[in-house]
Amino acid sequence: MLKITIVGGGSSYTPEIIxxxxxxxxxxxxxHIDLFDIEEGRYKVETVGALAKRMIKKSGLDIELNISFNRRASLSGASFVCSQMRVGMIPARIEDELLGHRYGMIGQETNGIGGFAKAMRTIPVTLDLCRDIEDICPDAWLINFTNPSGIITEAVLKHTNVKVIGLCNVPVITQYGIEELLGKNIQVQFAGLNHFIHAFHVWDNGKDRIKELLEKMCQGEDFELPKNLGKVEWVPEQLMQLGALPCGYHQYYYKQDDAELKELKCENYITRGEEVQAIETELFKLYEDLNLDVKPKQLEERGGTYYSDAACELISAIYNDKRTLMHVNVRNNGTISELPNDCAIEATSVITSCGAMPLNLEPIVNPAIRGTLQLQKAFEELTVKAGVTGDYATALQALTINPLVRKGTVTKEILDDMLEINSKYLPQFKHSAIR
Amino acid sequence: MLKITIVGGGSSYTPEIIxxxxxxxxxxxxxHIDLFDIEEGRYKVETVGALAKRMIKKSGLDIELNISFNRRASLSGASFVCSQMRVGMIPARIEDELLGHRYGMIGQETNGIGGFAKAMRTIPVTLDLCRDIEDICPDAWLINFTNPSGIITEAVLKHTNVKVIGLCNVPVITQYGIEELLGKNIQVQFAGLNHFIHAFHVWDNGKDRIKELLEKMCQGEDFELPKNLGKVEWVPEQLMQLGALPCGYHQYYYKQDDAELKELKCENYITRGEEVQAIETELFKLYEDLNLDVKPKQLEERGGTYYSDAACELISAIYNDKRTLMHVNVRNNGTISELPNDCAIEATSVITSCGAMPLNLEPIVNPAIRGTLQLQKAFEELTVKAGVTGDYATALQALTINPLVRKGTVTKEILDDMLEINSKYLPQFKHSAIR
Amino acid sequence: MLKITIVGGGSSYTPEIIxxxxxxxxxxxxxHIDLFDIEEGRYKVETVGALAKRMIKKSGLDIELNISFNRRASLSGASFVCSQMRVGMIPARIEDELLGHRYGMIGQETNGIGGFAKAMRTIPVTLDLCRDIEDICPDAWLINFTNPSGIITEAVLKHTNVKVIGLCNVPVITQYGIEELLGKNIQVQFAGLNHFIHAFHVWDNGKDRIKELLEKMCQGEDFELPKNLGKVEWVPEQLMQLGALPCGYHQYYYKQDDAELKELKCENYITRGEEVQAIETELFKLYEDLNLDVKPKQLEERGGTYYSDAACELISAIYNDKRTLMHVNVRNNGTISELPNDCAIEATSVITSCGAMPLNLEPIVNPAIRGTLQLQKAFEELTVKAGVTGDYATALQALTINPLVRKGTVTKEILDDMLEINSKYLPQFKHSAIR
Amino acid sequence: MLKITIVGGGSSYTPEIIxxxxxxxxxxxxxHIDLFDIEEGRYKVETVGALAKRMIKKSGLDIELNISFNRRASLSGASFVCSQMRVGMIPARIEDELLGHRYGMIGQETNGIGGFAKAMRTIPVTLDLCRDIEDICPDAWLINFTNPSGIITEAVLKHTNVKVIGLCNVPVITQYGIEELLGKNIQVQFAGLNHFIHAFHVWDNGKDRIKELLEKMCQGEDFELPKNLGKVEWVPEQLMQLGALPCGYHQYYYKQDDAELKELKCENYITRGEEVQAIETELFKLYEDLNLDVKPKQLEERGGTYYSDAACELISAIYNDKRTLMHVNVRNNGTISELPNDCAIEATSVITSCGAMPLNLEPIVNPAIRGTLQLQKAFEELTVKAGVTGDYATALQALTINPLVRKGTVTKEILDDMLEINSKYLPQFKHSAIR
Incomplete structure (x- = not known):
């Protein structure tokens, strides 16, 4: 018996993972595959579950697929638990983005105000899930691809005994993109934080081709990023000075002003959440079609491409002790020596039956990379603490040092607004003394 | 013979140091006191030099005061060299602030675009001065209070063999302010970077009263900051979460938005440079009065109060091996273990005849303080490197990660603008390949 | 009221401290001065107490001296507590040395088997004393000069809330010796562990004269060490390679073989403990003389010269916020960045009313100094842990890595022998599972 | 074309690698395989080369084997260079051991006086080889299994641009031994220094079975070590306290006394060098047999079992980008955060076409492991420096801090004796000022 439990089984991504x-x-x-979801997600999980069953049937394989609304029952016997939930569903995400816009900031679902709010909603549910895992299937691996993936992974690492690996599709896409430019033969070594990584090395048979890659990019060659990120116009001299390739999300830092202009000054701007909402509606309409028994092409527009496939690959690599190099979120333990030992980082790691072991990285000597990384991690540490304890001052501090959030008197207004909007999802802040 | 050479002797502060x-x-x-200045400063140094002579005459002391336009001659025999120069004089500062405003940013003469531009102008002259010191009076101490004091000190520490200590009046004023609130008996322990320090401990007979201080401040008690900083309205929950008292300049970070609103949205805003210009004109009118033989009261409005007095005290502490605790800029050497060993920090140090030895500090555990400090130091490291090498990409990177500067396509425009305006003061950028 | 309580008041050193x-x-x-001792020490404390009273009487000062056998009463109202106790008195020390000799090792009361055994006897009593201090005079400073001073200080720092500073006379004597060679003007900067320090800098008006000192010593110039240490014949090339001056106790490491030959191969070798016993007997005979009202000259032969005087100076420096530089045992906190933050080190520190703040030290680059220091600290950490917990395996490990102790099957025999001899002083080992 | 050059091709191990x-x-x-050796090794390389040719002929494979006495020609076109040389051949090793015995110390070819002397002889030849590699086949990988393997690797890493990986059979044998006890399924994670590693983790499907392993060993279960190491009787309480399994060579540290007794007090002790000499003579007699066309069984007694096989596996893993986990010597780069970044460590690493990337290790918290490791690395750093520079004082310091060497006046005698005996192999010491 080999059972996978998918928490947030009603996600529109489920066909990809299946x-x-x-x-x-x-x-x-x-x-066995168990799709677990909550009552509010019944329509989605039943719809996508029926499609999944048709896909399995078509494959002729002997896999039993179950839909469940009882988490503890669903976890029983699981070897792997995939977390892909969205607390508050897409409407909450739209609110996150609108909150940002109200205060003249971008929404940014992972590192900005959006990511912060999502972390506050998701941490309590995740810790609760982990209590159940500890209880019912303590040997299971938790594969987390719920965003903000690095922050959620750090919360689990610091506050539970669950074996967790965090996943993101950004390094996967970037690796593929670099392969396009330099050939299949290469192995990229990333390090940093979730949505905040640099490609430090592009190994090709013992040679590091990172400089060649940067030069190509300065000469205008490029690869495609996911739709929501678009094309980033790096400043060539800056790219060469870095000596490492920033990921697509770094545009919010190295080119914050341009990103803000694009999102905030654009007339008729439609939030990514609303776009996603529309895509989802369309997807579920497709999923309802009883003749559909494959993953529809349209899913690829959803933004999270490769996410679910990376999850399958990760599970297989653990199961088969494959020694694959993958880019995942794990405990730092000195890999990035400029960050605390006990935090989560995203780094190229070897995957064995023992989990993910990050490859060692030399010290980060470029002050620009080092300094921004240290600040970002400080934000994440405070966010994890605020999400776990519901401490108002810690939350305020997290927002204050976040480079994408406005600082000062207004920060308190933003925080209060966020707490108000999300109040039903934030049990940990219920007794928060101040406000 | 005990000779002090004052580089930038024509400064309006000179009466205070005398x-x-x-x-x-x-x-x-x-x-002997030597007031050295360049030809462009002849009026100022002769005017203030004449006042200084009258002050000495009145004192009846046997001090010979000289005015000099030959730096090497002026350094000869010096035991202490005080640097208080302003390359480009006040007009350059006004330009710095206007540059900021043109791009919707505050000017900020030490940590913002203003401080960056000033560093670019000042580093070449300072290194040149240090070559002369190494040559002519290698045993002399260089007491630097030219701004940005920490960055200039780091450039000297990293690129010369001169014995240097950097000074700033911010910790002095803060110590006095805390004494007002808690009594004379206390000793504050600061650490951080110039204009970016926190008071971590308020020692009172082996007890640390920092928490009491923060509570008082949350209850509305406060002390006066220099005129240019004004009153800072800290958010109480944030102050308590920090567990340490930020300095006045931290308002530009913890309350960046408020500071920007104040400076940029204000009608008829007059730059600090213009204010200073006006004060200076008035001061020099006073200095011209042949009957004046004391430091005029009006100098206290100039903003740099205690600066020159702290310099005198520092010189005396070294000369007399006084073991005084002062707050100065020195090589880090692990004092703040979260920052590189070879950078400059501002920290409470014991002053002996051997110079300044920073007191040890426990690790900084608050992520908010740690992360912002690490980012700020990264900016300073890049600034020092850009100022020494004239490397365009390093300069661009420094500005990009500076939290007070806009990031992206515009950063290049800001930098190009700055380089254009200051071109005659930036020999190091002459051969900068890119632009 | 200013009260000093001396724990181990019956020590033969008491006249020096008085x-x-x-x-x-x-x-x-x-x-007020309180001499506290236990019943077993009644003869000694009453004899030396009577002498102390005669000394005070002669001085004409208004100091009340008390002899006490009730520790809690004795601590009441104390501002400073001096610990100079010797659990098991001198016979236990003689046993320590004989134990070493039985197994072909030197006794070494601080770093060797002797120091280890003394730590095991002393830690429980010291922690017990600290519980009383926390209870009765929590604001008092504990000035510890009970050996092994660094280990005892670390035990107090790690396991109590008492404000403690550890003292040793080795750096004092070394500073005096260096002054003899180079002149009074100098300030030595030491760092390391108790009985395991190097002089890294000899500051003279901002210049470091350490190289000059080492050269002088290589040319045969030297200064006198305490009688028990004798003259050390450093190998000149080794001294120059170190670039720092080892303390006298380093002969047991850099010249272990010579030290062992001297102590173990010598016919009619008399242990230092027996020598001390004889001196003590003679001293107490003198102390009994009712006409004696000064500290007798003969006390200087006792080995601990300057110890008590350094204690008085330390107390005065704290009381008067003197800002004196002294060499004391304190929490590391990154001062020596190659050692754990939470351990005790011995380092030149500034003494204020807030206690001892170690001066910062640059990283230790010489692998010889760094490596031996790290090993020695590892021994001390294990020793503290064994002394507090009574864990047999930890004790065995501590002895195994101690460079002065034989390693292997024999280590267990040595440990068992030590535990047997000292059984009545080792309550913490009572339930030690193994043996 | 895929060419392997074997430096020291005349080694008796060559049949194993073939x-x-x-x-x-x-x-x-x-x-192509090139067996390079020097003139002095002509008999050996021709004998073993002829056997190698017969082995290849028997295999029917199209591999061209060459014997060469011209190193530069031999390196031309090589993709991999294996270094298995022995400067001074076995007689030099015997001298090393006898030198140790003359001064009452064990010989110890890797970490003791023997290893030190061997390093002094081998470093200059290796650096010279590396200059040729840089010149002729700069892309080739150097696979070093010349002892002391870690020290040689560090010298190459610090002083050349050659891509090097150091190999040792100790972790291989230990991994096999642990598999015997716990089953094939496990993956050991080692870290430390060459001949100074601990097994920190025994991964089995995400569970760490290290504690179970230690418990088994305390109950008397054990696995076989190479003949020269014999069976180690660990003290059970010590093993459990370590929480990690020391390698066989650790008996010289944790049980130094027993090891010394065994080697030094034994009548008719035959040095390992003499044993090896005898085995070699016998082996070469076998190799001369023109009918022999397989690796003879007797080679397995030689001690270096698995060495050459590990080298083949390592080469194949690089060539095929295999992602195998192997235990090799590489640059630390923070893997063991308690050691300098730029030193060589031995650690479990993933082998890709890009070389060896060490797996991350959590901080080493046990002071016993940490302290001894730090001291050993300090010895190695000094040894590398002495081997490269020929600096007498550095050599003296290296020996002084080596725990297996006697310290003091005698250390200089030992060093002088070593320099005398090996004078023709130590060009770097020719101008050593002192002696």
Whole structure:
């Protein structure tokens, strides 16, 4: 018996992960898949669950797929638990973005005000899930791809005994993009934080081709980023000075002003949340079609491409002790020596049956990379603490030092606004003394 | 023979430092004071030099005061060299502030665009001065209070063999302010960077009263900051969360938005440079009065109060091996273990005849303080490097990560604008490949 | 009221500390001195107490001296507590040395088997004393000069809330010796561990004369060490390679073989403990003389010269916020960045009313100094842990890595022998599972 | 074309490496093997070379094997260079051991006086080899299994641009031994220095079974170590306290006394060098047999079992980008955060076409492991420096802090004796000022 439990099973991504499991059946002989969701998600999980069943049926494989609204029952016997939930669903995300816009800031679902709010909503549910895992399937691996993935992973690492690995599709996409430019033969070594990584090395048979890559990019060659990120126009001299390739999300830092102009000064701007909402509605309409028994092409527009496939690959790599190099979120333990030992980082790691072991990285000597990384981690540490304790001052401090958030008297207004909007999802702030 | 050479002798502060020397003559028996300045400063140095001579005459002390336009001659025989120069004089400062305003940013002469531009102008002259010191009076102490004091000190520490200590009046004023609130008996322990320090401990007979101080401040008690800083309205919950008292300049970070609103949205805003210009004109009118033989009261409005007095005290502490605790800029050497060993920090240090030895500090555990400090130091490191090498990309990177500067396409425009305006003061950028 | 409580008041050193207090009465107006000792020490404390009273009487000062056998009563009202106790008295020390000799090792009362055994006997009593201090006089400073001073200080720092400073006479004597060679003007900066320090800098008006000192010593110039250490014949090339002056106790490491030959191969070798026993007997015979009202000259042979005087000076420096530089045992906090933050180090520190603040030290680049220091601290950490917990395996490990102790099957025999001999002083090992 | 050059091709181990290459021909299609040796090794390289040719002929593979006495020619076109040389051949090793015995110390070819002397002889030849590699085949990987492997690797890493990986059979043997006890499924994670590693983790499907392993060993279960190491009787309480399994060579530290007794007090003790000499003579007699065309069984007694096989596996893992986990010597870069970044460590690493990337390790909290490791690395750093510069004082310091060497006046005698005996192999010490 090999059982996978998917928390947030009603996600529109589910067909991708199911496809991934089917494709890998030879190496990963899954016997049970459990799609767990909450009552509010009944329509979604039942719709996507029915499609999943059709996909499995078509494959002819002996996999039993279950839909469940009882988390503890769903966890029973699981070897792997995938977390892909969205507390408050898409409407909460739209609110996050609108909150940002109200105060003249971008929404940014992972590192900005949006990511902060999402962390506050998600940390309590995740810790609760982990208590159940500790209780019911303590040997299971938790594969987290719920955003903000690095922050959620750090909360689990610091406050539970669950074996967790955090996933993100950004390094996957970037690795593919670099392969386009330099050839399949290369292995990228990333390090940093979730949505805040640099490619430090592009290994090709013992040679590091990072400088060649940067030069190509300065000469205008580029690769495609996910739709929500668009094309980033790096300043060439800056790119060469870095000596490392920033990820797409770094545009919010190295080119914050341009990003803000694009999002805030644009007439008729539609939030990413609303876009996603529309795509989802359309997707679920497709999913309802009883003749559909494959993952529809349209899913690829959803933004999270490769996410679910990376999750399947990660599970298979653990299961088969594959020694694959993947880019995941793990405990730092000195890998990035400029950051605390006990925090989560995103780094190229070897995946064995023992989990993810990050490859060592030399000290980061460029002050620009080092300094911004240290600040970002400080924001994440405060965010984890605020999310766990519900301490108002810690939350205020987290927002204050976040480079994407306005600082000062207004920060308190932003925080109060966020707490108000999300009040039903924030049990930890209930007794917060101040406000 | 005990000779002090003052580089930038024509400064309007000179009467304060002369007063300080006269006051301390019993313990610091100076025989010669040399006021060195460049030709462009002839009017100022001759005017203030004449006043200084009258002050000495009135004191009846046997101090010979010289005015000099030959730096090497002026350094000859010096035991202490005070640097208080302003490359480009006040007009350059006004330009710095206007530059900021043109791009919707505050000017900020030490940590913002203003401080960056001033560093670019000042580093080449300072290194040149240090070559002369190494040559002519290698045993002399360089007491630097030219701004940005921490950055200039780091440039000297990293690129010369001169014995240097950097000074700033911010910790002095803050110490006095805290004494007002808690009583004379206390000793504040500061650490951080110039204009970016926190008071971590308020020692009172082995007890740390920092928490009591913060509580008082949250209850509305406060002390006066220099005129240019004004009153800072800290958010109480934030102050308590920090567990340490930020300095006045921290308002530009913890309350950046408020500071920007105040400076940029204000009608008829007059730059600090213009204010200073006006004060200076008035001061020099006073200095011209041949009957004046004391430091005029009006100098206290100039903003740099205690600066020159702190310099006199520092010189006396070294000369007399006084073991005084002062707050100065020195090599880090692990004092703040979260920052590189070889950078300059501002920290409470014991002053002996051997110079300034920083007191040890426990690790900084608050992520908010740690993260912002690490980012600020990264900015300073890049600034020092850009100022020494004239490397365009390093300069661009420094501005990009500075939290007070706009980031992205516009950063290049700001930098190009700055380089254009200041071109005659920036020999190091002459051959800068890019632009 | 200013009260000093001396724990181990019956020590033969007491006349020196009394003399120190009398000498400093003008700056340190003590009103009460309490000599506390246990019943077993009644003869000694009453004898030396009577002498102390005669000394005070002769001085004409208004100091009340008390002898007490009730520790809690004795602590009441104390501002300073001096610990100079010897658990098991001198016979235990003789046993320590004989234990070493039985197994072909030197006894070494601070870093060797002797120091380890003494730590095991002393830690429980000291922690017990600290519980009383926390209870009765929580604001008092504990000045510890009970050996092994660094280990005892670390135990107090890690396991109590008492404000403690550890003292040793080795750096004092070394500073005096260096002054003999280079002149009074100098300030030595030491760092390391108790009985394991190097002089890293010899500051003279901002210049470092350490190299000059080492060269002088290589040319045969030297200064006198305490009688128990004798003259050390450093290998000149080694001394120059170190670039720092080892303390006298370093002969047991850099010249371990010579030290062992001297102590173990010598016919009719008399242990230092037996020598001390003889001196003590003679001293107490002198102390009994009712006409004696000064500290007798003979006390200087006792080895601990300057110890008590340094204690008086330290107390006065705290009391008067003197800002004196002294060499004391304090929490590391990154001063020596190659050692853990939370351990005790011995380092030149500024003494204020807030206690001892170590001066910063640059990283230790010489691998020889760094590596031996790190090993020695590892021994001390294990020793503290074994002394507090009574864990047999930790004790075994501490001895195994101690460079002065034989390693292997024999280490267990040595440990068992030590535990047997000292059983009545080692309550913490009572339930030690193994043996 | 895929060429392997073997420096020290006349080694008695060559048949093992040839066998390894033949066995792996399918995955590692070698076209050329060059056995390089110096004139003094002509008999050996011609004898073993002839055997190698017979082995290849028997295999029927299309591999061209060459014997060469011209190093630069031999390196031309090489993709991998294996270094297995022995400067001074076995007689020098015997001298090393006898030198130790003359002064009452064990010989210890890797960490003791023997290893030190061997390093002094080998570093100059290795650096010279590296100059040729840089010149002729700069892209080649240097696979070093010349002892002391970690020290040689560090010298290459610090003083050349050659891509180097150091190998040792100790972790290989230990991994196999642990598999015997716990089953094939496990992956050991080692870290430390060459001949000074601990097994920190025994991963089994995400669980760490290290404690179970230690408990088994305390109950008397054990695995076989190479003949020269014999069985180690660990003290159970010590093993449990370590929480990690020391390697066989650690008996010289944790049980130094027992090891010394065994080697020094034994009548008719035959040095390992003499044993090896005898085995070698016998082996070469076998190799001369023109009918022999396989690796003879007797080679397994030679002590270096698995060495050459590990080298073949390492080469194949690089060539095929295998992602195998192997235990190799690489640059630390913070992997062991308690050691300098730029030193060599031995650690479990993932092998890719880009070389060896060490897996991250959590901080080492046990003071016993940490302290001894730091001291050992300090010895190695000094040894590398002495080997490169020929600085007498650095050499003296290295020996002084080596825990297996006697310290003091005698250390200079030992060093002088070593320099005398080896004078023809130590060009770097020729101008050493002192002696």
């Amino acid at each position: 496809e991934g499991f089917i494709k890998r059946y030879n190496e990963l002989p899954i016997t | 007063e300080g020397f006269i006051k301390r003559y019993n313990e610091l028996p100076i025989t | 003399e120190g207090f009398i000498k400093r009465y003008n700056e340190l107006p003590i009103t | 066998e390894g290459f033949i066995k792996r021909y399918n995955e590692l299609p070698i076209t």
